[in-house]
Amino acid sequence: MIRKTVFAGVALAVSMVQAQTPHPFDPIAEVLQHPRCLNCHTLTEYPTQSRKIVDPVSGAVSYERFRHAQRVIRGEDGFGAPTLKCGACHQDTNVADGKMPGAPHWHLAPLSMGWEGLNRRDLCLTLKDTSKNGGKSLEDLVTHVEKDALVLWGWEPGGDRDTPSPSHDSFMVDFIAWADAGGPCPEN
Amino acid sequence: MTKETVVFTVNDRVEQTVVSPEKPLLWVLRDELDLTGSKYGCGRALCGACTVHVDGQPTRACVTPVKAVEGKRVTTIEALSETELGARVQRAWKSLNVPQCGYCQSGQIMAVVALLRAIPKPTDQNIDEALSGNICRCGMYPRIRKAVHELAAGGFA
Numbered sequence: 001m002i003r004k005t006v007f008a009g010v011a012l013a014v015s016m017v018q019a020q021t022p023h024p025f026d027p028i029a030e031v032l033q034h035p036r037c038l039n040c041h042t043l044t045e046y047p048t049q050s051r052k053i054v055d056p057v058s059g060a061v062s063y064e065r066f067r068h069a070q071r072v073i074r075g076e077d078g079f080g081a082p083t084l085k086c087g088a089c090h091q092d093t094n095v096a097d098g099k100m101p102g103a104p105h106w107h108l109a110p111l112s113m114g115w116e117g118l119n120r121r122d123l124c125l126t127l128k129d130t131s132k133n134g135g136k137s138l139e140d141l142v143t144h145v146e147k148d149a150l151v152l153w154g155w156e157p158g159g160d161r162d163t164p165s166p167s168h169d170s171f172m173v174d175f176i177a178w179a180d181a182g183g184p185c186p187e188n
Numbered sequence: 189m190t191k192e193t194v195v196f197t198v199n200d201r202v203e204q205t206v207v208s209p210e211k212p213l214l215w216v217l218r219d220e221l222d223l224t225g226s227k228y229g230c231g232r233a234l235c236g237a238c239t240v241h242v243d244g245q246p247t248r249a250c251v252t253p254v255k256a257v258e259g260k261r262v263t264t265i266e267a268l269s270e271t272e273l274g275a276r277v278q279r280a281w282k283s284l285n286v287p288q289c290g291y292c293q294s295g296q297i298m299a300v301v302a303l304l305r306a307i308p309k310p311t312d313q314n315i316d317e318a319l320s321g322n323i324c325r326c327g328m329y330p331r332i333r334k335a336v337h338e339l340a341a342g343g344f345a
Contacts, residue, residue, distance in 0.1 A: 069234065070321035083303045083318035089233035089248045091256055095212075096232045100251045 023186040027166055027174040029120045032127070034164040035063045036154035040107070043114035045074045052162055078108040098158030104149040110134070124185035138179040145175055196257045198223065199267035209255035213247075214238045216254045217264060225265035225294050229323075236322030239295035240264050246302045246318075265294035274301055279344040280335040288326035296322050300336055309340045 031037065035050035042048055050065045070089075073081050080086040090106035112132035115123055126132055127141065136144060145151050155168045166174070178184070189208040196203060198221060205220050212231075217223040217240070226249055229237030233248040240249045241263040268274030277297055280286070287293040296319065303310055303318040310318070315336050324332070338344065 071316075072320060073317050081314075081317040082306045083246065083299070083314070084321055085245055088239075088246050088321070089251060091252060093253075095210075095251045095253060099232050102251075 023120070024174070024178040024181055024184055025120060025124045025186050027171070028178055029123055031154075031164040031166060031171050032115060032123060034154070035065060036157055036161070036164060038115060039065065040150070041109045041113055041115040042074075043111065043116045046072060047074070047108050074108050074111075078110055080107070094156070094158030101153070101158050101161070103153035106150065119188055120186045121188050124183070128183050128185070138183050142172075142176055142179050146172055192255070194254050194258050196254075196259060197261045199263060199270075200261075205254070207254055210253045212250050213240070213252040213254050213257055213262070214249035217249060217262075223264050223266050227291055227294060229292065229295075233321075234323070235292065236295040236299065236319075237292045239298040239322065241298060241302060244302065244305070246299050248321075263298075265298060268297065268301060271301075273304060276339060276344040277301055277304070277335075280339050283344065284331055284335050284338070286328055286331045286335050288328055292322060292324045292326075296324065296332060300332070300339075303336070304339060310336060 032041075035048075039048045039050055044067075047068045048065045049068055050063045053062045053064055054060070055062070072084060072086070075081050075085075080088070086106045086108075089100065091100070091102035092104045093102050094100065095102055110132075113126065113134075115126065118126060128138065130136065133141070152168065155163050157163060164171070189210060191206050192209045193204060193206050194209060194216075195205075198217070203221060205216055207216055207220065214226055214228060217226055218228075226240055227237040228250060229235035231250050233251040236248065238248055238250040239246050241247065241261075242252070242257055243260050244263075269278055274297075277300055281293065281297060286296075299319050299322050303315065307314050307318075312333065315333055319329075319332065
Protein backbone atom coordinates (compact mmCIF):
# COMPACT_ATOMS: atom_id res chain seq x y z
CA MET A 1 0.00 0.00 0.00
CA ILE A 2 2.82 2.36 0.96
CA ARG A 3 4.70 1.51 -2.23
CA LYS A 4 1.56 2.18 -4.31
CA THR A 5 1.07 5.50 -2.56
CA VAL A 6 4.68 6.47 -3.21
CA PHE A 7 4.41 5.53 -6.89
CA ALA A 8 1.18 7.44 -7.21
CA GLY A 9 2.79 10.44 -5.57
CA VAL A 10 5.79 10.30 -7.89
CA ALA A 11 3.51 9.93 -10.89
CA LEU A 12 1.50 12.93 -9.74
CA ALA A 13 4.65 14.97 -9.21
CA VAL A 14 5.95 14.04 -12.67
CA SER A 15 2.58 14.88 -14.13
CA MET A 16 2.58 18.28 -12.41
CA VAL A 17 6.09 19.04 -13.59
CA GLN A 18 5.09 18.07 -17.12
CA ALA A 19 2.00 20.23 -16.88
CA GLN A 20 4.00 23.21 -15.66
CA THR A 21 6.92 22.91 -18.06
CA PRO A 22 6.22 24.72 -21.30
CA HIS A 23 6.43 22.54 -24.35
CA PRO A 24 8.72 23.90 -27.09
CA PHE A 25 5.68 24.18 -29.35
CA ASP A 26 3.64 26.25 -26.87
CA PRO A 27 4.95 29.69 -27.85
CA ILE A 28 4.58 28.76 -31.50
CA ALA A 29 1.01 27.65 -31.00
CA GLU A 30 0.26 30.93 -29.25
CA VAL A 31 1.23 32.79 -32.39
CA LEU A 32 -0.38 30.43 -34.89
CA GLN A 33 -3.67 30.54 -33.01
CA HIS A 34 -3.76 34.32 -33.06
CA PRO A 35 -6.43 35.86 -35.32
CA ARG A 36 -3.71 37.45 -37.47
CA CYS A 37 -2.94 33.89 -38.61
CA LEU A 38 -6.29 32.17 -38.18
CA ASN A 39 -8.29 34.64 -40.24
CA CYS A 40 -6.67 33.30 -43.40
CA HIS A 41 -5.87 29.80 -42.16
CA THR A 42 -9.53 28.89 -42.13
CA LEU A 43 -11.34 25.63 -42.69
CA THR A 44 -14.10 27.44 -44.55
CA GLU A 45 -14.59 28.61 -48.10
CA TYR A 46 -13.99 32.17 -46.99
CA PRO A 47 -11.62 34.21 -44.84
CA THR A 48 -12.65 35.73 -41.55
CA GLN A 49 -12.14 39.00 -39.79
CA SER A 50 -11.97 39.50 -36.07
CA ARG A 51 -12.79 41.88 -33.29
CA LYS A 52 -10.81 42.13 -30.08
CA ILE A 53 -12.86 41.95 -26.92
CA VAL A 54 -11.45 43.02 -23.57
CA ASP A 55 -13.43 41.95 -20.53
CA PRO A 56 -14.09 45.18 -18.60
CA VAL A 57 -13.75 43.43 -15.24
CA SER A 58 -10.94 40.94 -15.64
CA GLY A 59 -9.16 42.57 -18.55
CA ALA A 60 -9.05 39.19 -20.26
CA VAL A 61 -8.65 39.42 -24.03
CA SER A 62 -10.65 37.31 -26.43
CA TYR A 63 -11.48 37.56 -30.09
CA GLU A 64 -14.72 37.34 -31.98
CA ARG A 65 -14.13 36.03 -35.48
CA PHE A 66 -16.70 36.40 -38.20
CA ARG A 67 -17.02 36.03 -41.95
CA HIS A 68 -15.16 38.60 -44.05
CA ALA A 69 -17.40 41.62 -44.49
CA GLN A 70 -17.65 41.57 -48.29
CA ARG A 71 -18.55 37.88 -48.22
CA VAL A 72 -15.61 37.12 -50.45
CA ILE A 73 -14.73 33.51 -51.12
CA ARG A 74 -11.61 31.38 -51.17
CA GLY A 75 -11.76 30.43 -54.85
CA GLU A 76 -9.90 27.51 -56.36
CA ASP A 77 -6.43 28.77 -55.55
CA GLY A 78 -7.06 30.74 -52.37
CA PHE A 79 -6.81 34.05 -54.20
CA GLY A 80 -10.55 34.70 -54.33
CA ALA A 81 -13.23 34.28 -56.96
CA PRO A 82 -11.98 34.64 -60.53
CA THR A 83 -14.18 37.71 -60.73
CA LEU A 84 -13.22 39.18 -57.38
CA LYS A 85 -9.64 38.48 -56.41
CA CYS A 86 -8.24 39.28 -52.98
CA GLY A 87 -5.97 41.70 -54.81
CA ALA A 88 -8.96 43.74 -55.95
CA CYS A 89 -8.72 45.40 -52.54
CA HIS A 90 -5.63 44.13 -50.73
CA GLN A 91 -2.53 45.88 -52.00
CA ASP A 92 1.13 45.08 -51.41
CA THR A 93 1.15 47.25 -48.30
CA ASN A 94 -1.34 48.50 -45.73
CA VAL A 95 -3.15 51.50 -47.19
CA ALA A 96 -5.87 53.99 -46.25
CA ASP A 97 -3.96 54.92 -43.09
CA GLY A 98 -3.58 51.27 -42.24
CA LYS A 99 -7.30 50.60 -42.23
CA MET A 100 -6.98 48.49 -45.35
CA PRO A 101 -4.52 45.67 -44.71
CA GLY A 102 -2.19 44.52 -47.42
CA ALA A 103 0.92 42.50 -48.17
CA PRO A 104 2.34 40.85 -51.28
CA HIS A 105 0.45 37.79 -52.58
CA TRP A 106 -2.47 38.30 -50.18
CA HIS A 107 -4.47 35.08 -50.17
CA LEU A 108 -5.84 32.32 -47.99
CA ALA A 109 -3.76 29.40 -46.88
CA PRO A 110 -4.89 26.15 -48.49
CA LEU A 111 -7.65 24.21 -46.76
CA SER A 112 -5.09 21.57 -45.79
CA MET A 113 -3.47 24.22 -43.63
CA GLY A 114 -6.69 25.31 -41.96
CA TRP A 115 -5.96 25.61 -38.25
CA GLU A 116 -9.32 26.58 -36.81
CA GLY A 117 -10.29 24.46 -33.85
CA LEU A 118 -7.10 22.38 -33.79
CA ASN A 119 -5.57 21.63 -30.43
CA ARG A 120 -1.85 22.20 -30.01
CA ARG A 121 -0.94 18.65 -30.92
CA ASP A 122 -3.01 18.57 -34.11
CA LEU A 123 -1.81 22.03 -35.03
CA CYS A 124 1.79 20.88 -34.63
CA LEU A 125 1.23 17.71 -36.62
CA THR A 126 -0.56 19.62 -39.38
CA LEU A 127 2.19 22.20 -39.57
CA LYS A 128 4.82 19.50 -40.09
CA ASP A 129 2.80 17.28 -42.41
CA THR A 130 4.44 17.67 -45.80
CA SER A 131 1.33 16.31 -47.49
CA LYS A 132 -0.54 19.31 -46.10
CA ASN A 133 2.02 22.10 -45.85
CA GLY A 134 3.13 22.22 -49.45
CA GLY A 135 6.05 19.85 -49.02
CA LYS A 136 7.90 22.02 -46.52
CA SER A 137 10.59 20.48 -44.35
CA LEU A 138 11.25 21.92 -40.91
CA GLU A 139 14.03 23.96 -42.47
CA ASP A 140 11.61 25.22 -45.12
CA LEU A 141 9.13 26.14 -42.39
CA VAL A 142 11.79 28.19 -40.62
CA THR A 143 12.46 30.07 -43.84
CA HIS A 144 8.74 30.52 -44.41
CA VAL A 145 8.00 32.06 -41.01
CA GLU A 146 11.17 34.12 -41.21
CA LYS A 147 10.65 35.67 -44.63
CA ASP A 148 7.17 35.20 -46.04
CA ALA A 149 5.54 38.58 -46.59
CA LEU A 150 2.17 37.47 -45.25
CA VAL A 151 3.71 36.01 -42.11
CA LEU A 152 5.66 39.21 -41.50
CA TRP A 153 2.51 41.24 -42.03
CA GLY A 154 1.14 39.62 -38.88
CA TRP A 155 3.47 41.85 -36.88
CA GLU A 156 2.75 44.97 -38.92
CA PRO A 157 -0.96 44.66 -39.56
CA GLY A 158 -1.76 48.36 -39.61
CA GLY A 159 -4.73 50.18 -38.21
CA ASP A 160 -5.78 49.20 -34.71
CA ARG A 161 -5.16 45.51 -35.28
CA ASP A 162 -3.15 43.91 -32.55
CA THR A 163 -0.29 41.50 -33.06
CA PRO A 164 0.67 38.19 -31.47
CA SER A 165 2.18 38.78 -28.04
CA PRO A 166 5.69 37.52 -28.82
CA SER A 167 7.66 39.74 -31.16
CA HIS A 168 8.66 38.24 -34.49
CA ASP A 169 12.27 38.02 -33.27
CA SER A 170 11.15 36.13 -30.18
CA PHE A 171 8.92 33.90 -32.31
CA MET A 172 11.86 33.08 -34.54
CA VAL A 173 14.04 32.11 -31.58
CA ASP A 174 11.29 29.76 -30.37
CA PHE A 175 10.58 28.42 -33.84
CA ILE A 176 14.22 27.67 -34.63
CA ALA A 177 14.68 25.99 -31.24
CA TRP A 178 11.60 23.84 -31.92
CA ALA A 179 12.78 22.95 -35.42
CA ASP A 180 16.31 22.17 -34.19
CA ALA A 181 14.77 19.82 -31.64
CA GLY A 182 13.17 17.89 -34.49
CA GLY A 183 9.78 19.56 -34.29
CA PRO A 184 8.37 17.78 -31.23
CA CYS A 185 4.62 17.90 -30.78
CA PRO A 186 2.83 18.12 -27.44
CA GLU A 187 0.61 15.31 -26.24
CA ASN A 188 -2.54 17.37 -26.39
CA MET B 189 5.97 63.00 -50.12
CA THR B 190 8.21 63.15 -53.16
CA LYS B 191 6.45 63.09 -56.47
CA GLU B 192 7.37 60.61 -59.14
CA THR B 193 6.49 60.06 -62.75
CA VAL B 194 4.07 57.18 -63.12
CA VAL B 195 3.25 55.86 -66.57
CA PHE B 196 0.25 53.67 -67.20
CA THR B 197 -2.45 53.16 -69.78
CA VAL B 198 -5.93 54.43 -69.15
CA ASN B 199 -8.64 53.50 -71.60
CA ASP B 200 -6.05 52.63 -74.26
CA ARG B 201 -4.27 55.94 -73.86
CA VAL B 202 -0.81 56.16 -72.30
CA GLU B 203 -0.83 58.59 -69.40
CA GLN B 204 2.23 60.03 -67.73
CA THR B 205 1.50 61.73 -64.46
CA VAL B 206 3.76 63.28 -61.84
CA VAL B 207 2.23 62.48 -58.48
CA SER B 208 2.95 61.07 -55.08
CA PRO B 209 3.32 57.36 -55.82
CA GLU B 210 1.10 56.58 -52.84
CA LYS B 211 -1.78 58.65 -54.16
CA PRO B 212 -4.81 56.43 -54.70
CA LEU B 213 -5.51 55.66 -58.32
CA LEU B 214 -9.07 56.94 -57.89
CA TRP B 215 -7.88 60.47 -57.19
CA VAL B 216 -5.42 60.40 -60.06
CA LEU B 217 -8.25 59.35 -62.36
CA ARG B 218 -10.68 61.91 -61.03
CA ASP B 219 -8.44 64.89 -60.26
CA GLU B 220 -5.55 64.56 -62.68
CA LEU B 221 -7.21 62.89 -65.65
CA ASP B 222 -10.73 64.23 -65.25
CA LEU B 223 -12.27 60.77 -65.39
CA THR B 224 -14.99 61.22 -62.80
CA GLY B 225 -17.15 58.23 -63.65
CA SER B 226 -15.48 56.12 -60.95
CA LYS B 227 -16.98 57.16 -57.63
CA TYR B 228 -15.62 57.70 -54.15
CA GLY B 229 -17.71 55.78 -51.65
CA CYS B 230 -15.83 54.66 -48.57
CA GLY B 231 -12.15 55.07 -49.35
CA ARG B 232 -11.44 51.70 -47.73
CA ALA B 233 -12.38 49.17 -50.41
CA LEU B 234 -15.54 48.35 -48.55
CA CYS B 235 -18.21 49.41 -51.05
CA GLY B 236 -16.97 48.91 -54.61
CA ALA B 237 -18.14 52.26 -55.99
CA CYS B 238 -14.63 53.00 -57.25
CA THR B 239 -14.20 49.71 -59.14
CA VAL B 240 -12.07 49.92 -62.28
CA HIS B 241 -10.29 47.23 -64.25
CA VAL B 242 -6.53 46.81 -63.93
CA ASP B 243 -5.32 44.45 -66.63
CA GLY B 244 -8.90 43.24 -66.84
CA GLN B 245 -9.35 42.49 -63.14
CA PRO B 246 -11.83 44.44 -61.03
CA THR B 247 -9.82 46.58 -58.65
CA ARG B 248 -10.75 49.10 -55.96
CA ALA B 249 -9.19 52.32 -57.17
CA CYS B 250 -9.67 54.07 -53.82
CA VAL B 251 -7.04 51.92 -52.10
CA THR B 252 -4.75 51.20 -55.03
CA PRO B 253 -1.61 53.35 -54.89
CA VAL B 254 -1.03 54.74 -58.35
CA LYS B 255 2.47 53.26 -58.35
CA ALA B 256 0.82 49.82 -58.27
CA VAL B 257 -0.53 50.36 -61.80
CA GLU B 258 2.77 51.47 -63.31
CA GLY B 259 2.92 49.91 -66.78
CA LYS B 260 -0.53 48.37 -66.46
CA ARG B 261 -3.76 48.85 -68.35
CA VAL B 262 -6.54 50.61 -66.48
CA THR B 263 -10.06 50.70 -67.86
CA THR B 264 -12.72 52.95 -66.41
CA ILE B 265 -16.45 53.24 -66.93
CA GLU B 266 -15.85 56.01 -69.48
CA ALA B 267 -14.42 53.55 -72.01
CA LEU B 268 -16.81 50.72 -71.42
CA SER B 269 -19.24 51.60 -74.20
CA GLU B 270 -16.39 51.13 -76.69
CA THR B 271 -16.59 47.37 -76.20
CA GLU B 272 -19.50 45.29 -77.41
CA LEU B 273 -20.09 43.75 -74.01
CA GLY B 274 -19.76 47.05 -72.19
CA ALA B 275 -22.29 48.65 -74.49
CA ARG B 276 -24.70 45.77 -73.97
CA VAL B 277 -24.40 46.05 -70.21
CA GLN B 278 -25.11 49.74 -70.36
CA ARG B 279 -28.18 49.11 -72.55
CA ALA B 280 -29.39 46.49 -70.08
CA TRP B 281 -28.96 48.88 -67.19
CA LYS B 282 -30.98 51.53 -69.00
CA SER B 283 -33.66 49.19 -70.29
CA LEU B 284 -34.26 47.47 -66.96
CA ASN B 285 -33.95 50.64 -64.88
CA VAL B 286 -31.27 48.96 -62.82
CA PRO B 287 -30.00 52.08 -61.06
CA GLN B 288 -32.04 53.96 -58.52
CA CYS B 289 -29.79 56.71 -57.15
CA GLY B 290 -27.04 55.38 -59.41
CA TYR B 291 -24.03 56.27 -57.28
CA CYS B 292 -22.70 52.72 -57.04
CA GLN B 293 -23.59 51.74 -60.56
CA SER B 294 -20.36 52.49 -62.37
CA GLY B 295 -18.69 50.10 -59.96
CA GLN B 296 -21.48 47.56 -60.37
CA ILE B 297 -21.22 47.73 -64.16
CA MET B 298 -17.44 47.32 -64.10
CA ALA B 299 -17.84 44.26 -61.90
CA VAL B 300 -20.55 42.80 -64.14
CA VAL B 301 -18.49 43.23 -67.29
CA ALA B 302 -15.57 41.43 -65.65
CA LEU B 303 -17.94 38.70 -64.50
CA LEU B 304 -19.44 38.12 -67.94
CA ARG B 305 -15.99 38.05 -69.52
CA ALA B 306 -14.83 35.41 -67.07
CA ILE B 307 -18.08 33.47 -66.85
CA PRO B 308 -20.39 34.12 -69.82
CA LYS B 309 -23.32 32.25 -68.28
CA PRO B 310 -23.04 32.85 -64.54
CA THR B 311 -25.19 31.20 -61.93
CA ASP B 312 -26.73 33.15 -59.09
CA GLN B 313 -23.83 31.96 -56.97
CA ASN B 314 -21.31 33.24 -59.53
CA ILE B 315 -23.10 36.59 -59.51
CA ASP B 316 -23.05 36.77 -55.73
CA GLU B 317 -19.37 35.88 -55.61
CA ALA B 318 -18.45 38.48 -58.20
CA LEU B 319 -20.60 41.29 -56.86
CA SER B 320 -20.59 40.70 -53.12
CA GLY B 321 -18.12 43.52 -52.67
CA ASN B 322 -20.23 46.05 -54.57
CA ILE B 323 -22.71 47.56 -52.18
CA CYS B 324 -25.95 49.22 -53.31
CA ARG B 325 -27.71 51.22 -50.62
CA CYS B 326 -30.84 51.36 -52.79
CA GLY B 327 -30.95 47.56 -52.79
CA MET B 328 -31.08 47.10 -56.54
CA TYR B 329 -29.58 43.63 -56.32
CA PRO B 330 -32.62 41.82 -57.85
CA ARG B 331 -32.48 44.12 -60.88
CA ILE B 332 -28.75 43.63 -61.21
CA ARG B 333 -29.17 39.88 -61.09
CA LYS B 334 -31.97 39.99 -63.66
CA ALA B 335 -29.88 42.13 -65.98
CA VAL B 336 -26.92 39.77 -65.71
CA HIS B 337 -29.08 36.76 -66.56
CA GLU B 338 -30.67 38.51 -69.53
CA LEU B 339 -27.24 39.56 -70.77
CA ALA B 340 -26.00 36.00 -70.38
CA ALA B 341 -28.93 34.85 -72.47
CA GLY B 342 -27.80 37.15 -75.28
CA GLY B 343 -30.04 40.07 -74.56
CA PHE B 344 -29.42 43.72 -75.39
CA ALA B 345 -27.27 42.95 -78.44
